[in-house]
Amino acid sequence: MLYSVLWLIFLAVPTIQHGMMCWPYIRAHPGDPQNGWTLARRRFNDVIGGGKCHGLKPATVLTPPLKPGKTSIDYILTQTHLGNCTVYLDRGKGQEKIGFDATCGMQTPPYRSTINITLPNGNYRGVIRWLYETANGSGELFDSCADVTVSKTGSNARTQDSCNRTAMWWPETCKSGQSRCTFANGVSTGYQVCLGGYFYPKDCVPGTLCATTNGKATCKKRGT
Numbered sequence: 112m113l114y115s116v117l118w119l120i121f122l123a124v125p126t127i128q129h130g131m132m133c134w135p136y137i138r139a140h141p142g143d144p145q146n147g148w149t150l151a152r153r154r155f156n157d158v159i160g161g162g163k164c165h166g167l168k169p170a171t172v173l174t175p176p177l178k179p180g181k182t183s184i185d186y187i188l189t190q191t192h193l194g195n196c197t198v199y200l201d202r203g204k205g206q207e208k209i210g211f212d213a214t215c216g217m218q219t220p221p222y223r224s225t226i227n228i229t230l231p232n233g234n235y236r237g238v239i240r241w242l243y244e245t246a247n248g249s250g251e252l253f254d255s256c257a258d259v260t261v262s263k264t265g266s267n268a269r270t271q272d273s274c275n276r277t278a279m280w281w282p283e284t285c286k287s288g289q290s291r292c293t294f295a296n297g298v299s300t301g302y303q304v305c306l307g308g309y310f311y312p313k314d315c316v317p318g319t320l321c322a323t324t325n326g327k328a329t330c331k332k333r334g335t
Contacts, residue, residue, distance in 0.1 A: 129154065130188035132241035132255035133223075133274040135174035136311055138167040142284075144309045152189065156252040164240065164256035172236070172258045173306045176265030179232045183225040184210065186241055186255075187274040191216045194246035198228050202237040209239075216245060223274040234262045269314060284308050290328040292321035302328035 131137065131151045143150045155165050184198055194217075198210030210228035218224070226241075236259070243253040285305035292299040293312065299321040303310040315321055315330035322331050 129190040129192070129245075129251070129253050130186060130243055131253070132184055132186045132239075132257060134185040134269065135177070135239055135257035135259050136306070137255040137257045138164060138170045139307075139309070140165070140167065141308070151255060152253070154251045155254050156250070164238075164254065167256065169238070170258055171307055172260050173311065174257060174259050176260045176262040177230060178265040178267050179230045179261055179263065180267070181227065181229050182267035183227050184239065184241060185223070185225050185274050186215070186243075188215065188218070188220050188222045188243065191218055191220050191222060192245040192247040192249060192251065193217055194244045196226060197242045197244070198226050199240045199242065200228075200230065200237050201240065202231075202235050206240065207231070216243065230261050234260075236260050285310055292323060292328050294321075296322045302330070304328070 129152060131148055137151060139148070140150045150165060153165070155162060186196065194215070196212040196215035197208060199206040200209045201207070209230065210226040212224070212226045215222070215224065215226075228239075239257045239259055241255045245251045245253075285308065287305050287308075289305040289310075291303055291310075293301045293303060297320055300315050300319075302313050302315065302321045304313055305311075319330040319332055321328050323329075
């Protein structure tokens with residue numbers, strides 16, 4: 112019930128808010144995750160939108176190090192107006208196109224999906240940018256930017272669609288290092304960890320459930 116209510120609140124927004132990238136973890140205005148990501152999903156090509164990356168400067172890397180090679184990003188569209196989605200990587204020398212979805216704007220919203228990308232070889236820091244370009248004559252553009260590190264010792268593994276849980280943010284700030292189960296102990300397959308002042312969703316490894324130990328959320332084998 113709680114999830115359903117939060118999801119309806121997440122969708123009940125003006126039509127200028129159409130979508131966002133959910134993974135990797137994106138730059139955000141202070142308080143925006145607690146406010147239904149209303150700024151993150153707003154079109155960026157207007158005065159209030161703030162411009163490319165919503166005017167947000169490079170920030171703390173919140174996503175664990177990624178690994179060169181094939182992986183994917185997750186995104187959600189709460190309104191669609193035809194058009195396509197492109198994924199870029201900027202390593203300080205301009206944008207490189209690393210992924211493309213020609214039909215993302217042609218689906219029935221709310222639409223959650225992934226775009227396959229290929230991260231170039233090497234160890235580096237960069238910005239992954241998701242861009243939705245509408246094609247209904249409105250000229251609207253929507254983007255999200257995620258600061259990332261790529262390392263040969265990194266990992267591209269994750270267990271669930273992060274956009275499925277975008278609406279499950281809690282309306283409060285937090286202190287770095289805090290964590291808690293998404294729902295009650297022993298029934299939740301996910302947990303939340305505080306990064307940059309607000310909670311981000313994490314997944315337990317398949318076959319495990321979240322439990323709180325010494326004030327920290329940990330994932331334990333079912334039945335233990």
